[in-house]
Amino acid sequence: MRKRLFALALALCCLLSGCARPRAEAAEGLSLWFPTARDDLASALSGTPYEGDGTVPGLMDALLSGPGDRAGGLAAFAPAGTALLGWSVENRVVRVELSAPYAALEGVDRTLADYCVTLTLTQLSGIDGVRIFVDGQGQGRLLRAGDVVFSGAEEEPVEVPATLYFRMASGGGLGYELRTFRLTEDEAPAQAVLEALVAGPENEEALAPLLPADLAVYAAWMDGGVCSVNVSSALLDEMPETAEERELVIESLVDTLCSLDAVEQVQILVEGESVSRYGEIDLSGPLLPGARD
Numbered sequence: 001m002r003k004r005l006f007a008l009a010l011a012l013c014c015l016l017s018g019c020a021r022p023r024a025e026a027a028e029g030l031s032l033w034f035p036t037a038r039d040d041l042a043s044a045l046s047g048t049p050y051e052g053d054g055t056v057p058g059l060m061d062a063l064l065s066g067p068g069d070r071a072g073g074l075a076a077f078a079p080a081g082t083a084l085l086g087w088s089v090e091n092r093v094v095r096v097e098l099s100a101p102y103a104a105l106e107g108v109d110r111t112l113a114d115y116c117v118t119l120t121l122t123q124l125s126g127i128d129g130v131r132i133f134v135d136g137q138g139q140g141r142l143l144r145a146g147d148v149v150f151s152g153a154e155e156e157p158v159e160v161p162a163t164l165y166f167r168m169a170s171g172g173g174l175g176y177e178l179r180t181f182r183l184t185e186d187e188a189p190a191q192a193v194l195e196a197l198v199a200g201p202e203n204e205e206a207l208a209p210l211l212p213a214d215l216a217v218y219a220a221w222m223d224g225g226v227c228s229v230n231v232s233s234a235l236l237d238e239m240p241e242t243a244e245e246r247e248l249v250i251e252s253l254v255d256t257l258c259s260l261d262a263v264e265q266v267q268i269l270v271e272g273e274s275v276s277r278y279g280e281i282d283l284s285g286p287l288l289p290g291a292r293d
Contacts, residue, residue: 030054033119034067034074035112045116046074056094056127059120060084077113079104085135093129093142094121103134118143129224142223157182162193163259165252166200166207174252175207190220190227190257197256210245210252212238218272220257225264226286227257233271239279246279251290258289 031047048067052058061084066076079101086097096117105113118130122145130143160181168175181192194217201207216232240246254266265286268275275283 030059030123031120032059032062032067033116034063035077035116036073036075045112045119047119048074054124056087056089056096056121056124057084059124060087060096060117063116063120077105077109077116078102089127092126093131094127095131095133096121097133097135100135102132114143119145141221144224157184160189160193160260162189162196163256164193164197164201165255166197167210167248167252169204169206169208174248174255177201177203177207188220189260190222190229190263191217193256193260194220194229194231194253197252210249211235214238222262225262226267227260227263227265228267228269229253229257230269230272235268235270236275236278243280246281250278250281250283250287254287255289264288 030050032050033045033047036046050059050062052062064078064082064084066078067074081099081101083099084096085099088095102113114130114132117132121127121130128144131141132143160183162179162181164177164179165174166177167173179193179196181189181196183189183192198209198211198213198215198217200209200213212234214232215234215238218230218232220227220229222228240249250268253268257263257266265288267286268278268283277283
């Protein structure tokens, strides 16, 4: 059963990466999204038409009640007793608070359930994202219909490719190494990649590290296409003296993280706090990867 769910999660990623299917169905009317109950792994989720109250509470009540007789081959995802405790919308993101039974969902089961809620609610005008809380607890990470995220769903290692940028040992600009990381459900890709960048290059004859060797990577998380990283004060305490060196440090960090498929920009935090500047470099907002020939 676990391997089947793992395969369903992979199929789900393929479905969500395009984002065309849920949007197309929403144009013809609202749908409720549920996991498939079949052994056919071609689709992890499927929608069924909904003609009820087109509001957040209306859709959530219908979702939590399960598919019923609406369509064959669909399965309920919410544990018995799960209820909508509250909701609110701010900046086109809906916060949904569910009751305690929802916390019993783990791994792929939780991932599929979260995306059933996300695909359903983002059909509504004015809602682009969803944050799910259980009795006010949890990180409430931002979910969008087209996001492919690592959320602790994988029970077997998955391979994540990345490009790590280091200083050329001969001087000048940046060189790179192509790496493949085998990660489990307990490892965030961005954090694993950044820790490898701190550890330094494998080809020490051609490349040299730029980040401080004692830099600690506390956490990394995704919010849409923005990857936020929280690192220790060593980043500022051991800042290079020249503007050229400082620029290479930030380019190395940002370009490395942006080599991950889901990362478009990087927000750097130090000891959990936002930083206005790194020398002459503005760190007050998310950074784009640097242009490179």
